Amino acid sequence: MLELIDQFNVFDAFWTTIKLTLWSALFSLLLGTVVAIMRLSPVGFLRWLGGSYVTLIRNTPLTLIIVFCSIGLWGQFGIEPASRDSPTFIVDLNFRLAVIGLSVYHAAFVCEALRSGVNTIPVGQAEASRSLGLTFGQGLRHVILPQAFRGAITPLGNTLIALTKNTTVAVAIGVAEAAYALRNMIEFRPDVMLLNFLLIAIGFVILTLPTGLATSWLASRLAVKR
Amino acid sequence: MSTQQVLFDIPGPRARVRHRVLAVLTLALFVAVAVWLLIQLRAGGQLDANKWMPFLQWRTWTTYLIPGIGGTLLAALIAILIASPLALGLAMLRMSDVAPVRWVASVFVEFFRAVPVLIMMIFTYFWLSQQEWSVDRWNPLIGVVTGLVLYNASVLCEVIRNGVASLPSGQREAGLSIGLSTVQVRRSILIPQALTAMMPSLVSQLVVIVKDTALGSIILYYDLLTRSQQLSSAFSNVVPAYIVAAVIYILINYSISKVAETLESRQRRKRRATGGQTTDGAGPTGVAGPAVDPLVEHNTKL
Known part of the structure; x- marks a missing residue:
């Protein structure tokens, strides 16, 4: 088993998986928060835009989005998030395109997680902030969003777990992460097929288990006492 | 908190103007992005009739x-x-x-x-x-x-x-x-x-x-x-x-x-x-x- 790990750089592959997860988590959290604010805002057009974004993205397969990032975004629209002079141009390019696809997809779920977090806040909180004379933006910043994030830890954590698993889709545009490693291992060491699978599968259990535990610990710790 | 109307006051005349300005600005941004995408598509020939005719x-x-x-x-x-x-x-x-x-x-x-x-x-x-x-x-x-x-x-x-x-x-x-x-x-x-x-x-x-x-x-x-x-x-x-x-x-x-x-x-x-007696649904x-x-x-x- 150690020999397998060595031969196919399993640790490197999982490091790429972790990097994909962290970057996409960051960007999808930012984008998702913006979309959530749009969906809560008093401006009708923004609400509509945010709602359409969520409906469209949630109903599209992630594979399609990621493949389109490579073929469409880069191939047709010429969006090139890496420099051609760099010796690792192709690797950087595919990695960053995958991060774009993953972030765009998971932002829709982050938005819905935040909205469910907003739904845990009693009406009185918003009414009180309005009666103090806070504007929509001030109320959001000081009253609604801090509580919404704390109430949304569980769904946000679950989104993070799903994101970790979904990074495997990046194999579709040739990012060398865990699923890519599995395909290589199966191709060159077909004699230990099941071991190959278990190695990668257990890697994902190790990655997702702590996230789940940390989520439930944080959720109970940060829950707003009412 | 299910109704989102609680998050903001019913807009008065000034807030309505502000909202309209905001809506127009985002709409303009939206349109600009769309136009840019269309220009890129046209340059790549993806808007040509023969690319869409197959459908x-x-x-x-x-x-x-x-x-x-x-x-x-x-x-x-x-x-x-x-x-x-x-x-x-x-x-x-x-x-x-x-x-x-x-x-x-x-x-x-x-x-x-x-x-x-x-x-x-x-x-x-x-x-x-x-x-x-x-x-x-x-x-x-x-x-x-x-x-x-x-x-x-x-x-x-x-x-x-x-x-x-x-x-x-x-x-x-x-x-x-x-x-x-x-x-x-x-x-x-x-x-x-x-x-x-x-x-x-x-x-x-x-x-x-x-x-x-x-x-x-x-x-x-x-x-x-x-x-x-x-x-x-x-x-x-x-x-x-x-x-x-x-x-x-x-x-x-x-x-x-x-x-x-x-x-x-x-x-x-x-x-x-x-449901006769409904406690919490x-x-x-x-x-x-x-x-x-x-x-x-x-x-x-x-």
Whole structure:
């Protein structure tokens, strides 16, 4: 088993998986928060835009989005998030395109997680902030969003777990992460097929288990006492 | 806090002007991005009539798109038909009174929930192609279905367990007090109620399954995505092909989620109609409130 790990750089592959997860988590959290604010805002057009974004993205397969990032975004629209002079141009390019696809997809779920977090806040909180004379933006910043994030830890954590698993889709545009490693291992060491699978599968259990535990610990710790 | 009107005051004349300015600005930004995209598309020749004409010809549909939709729906249907009974069995095992049975079922469920569907698909597909008895033509379909079944059975098992847990304890106690065994109570009282309450989330799980069939394109399954890729190389119209594929996926999934919503609202109405004394939405039918925790339901949709 150690020999397998060595031969196919399993640790490197999982490091790429972790990097994909962290970057996409960051960007999808930012984008998702913006979309959530749009969906809560008093401006009708923004609400509509945010709602359409969520409906469209949630109903599209992630594979399609990621493949389109490579073929469409880069191939047709010429969006090139890496420099051609760099010796690792192709690797950087595919990695960053995958991060774009993953972030765009998971932002829709982050938005819905935040909205469910907003739904845990009693009406009185918003009414009180309005009666103090806070504007929509001030109320959001000081009253609604801090509580919404704390109430949304569980769904946000679950989104993070799903994101970790979904990074495997990046194999579709040739990012060398865990699923890519599995395909290589199966191709060159077909004699230990099941071991190959278990190695990668257990890697994902190790990655997702702590996230789940940390989520439930944080959720109970940060829950707003009412 | 369900009505979002509580988040802001009813706008006065000045706020209305401000909102309108904001709307116009974002609209302008939106239009600018759209125009830029169109210019890029035009420069790449993707807007030319001959890139879009294939979609007006019946032959494109019969060679690529309709078989693709068929492949996607076939894999999804087989997967849900196998996964639901399996989930039911797993849920029964996980609630069993025999501890070792419970442990085995729990390990199975937790393992297959943690492993990405794609990993299971890749493994099954390559494992099958090594076996002499396997029919090459069927390997991709079996690979896709196996991955989907293992994952979704585990997820649905948890959905069913949630449903059972949300039933009022009186249901179980009443069953036990009339002399039913715990297995009988579970089988004839708890699970049927949980399942009816579960119908909407079973249907909306279909959306997840339909989306995940697209993973099959990585192991060469002829689903809608693979067929659209073939189409795009035949007519060299990448952007139109992907847009049409996305629209078809969205239409399919949107209608499935509408069906789920209708089922849910019908159930809620029925519950209200039969409910005499309703404490927190729990009628005498015993199905408490929304049987699925909305958070849990949201998270199964990823």
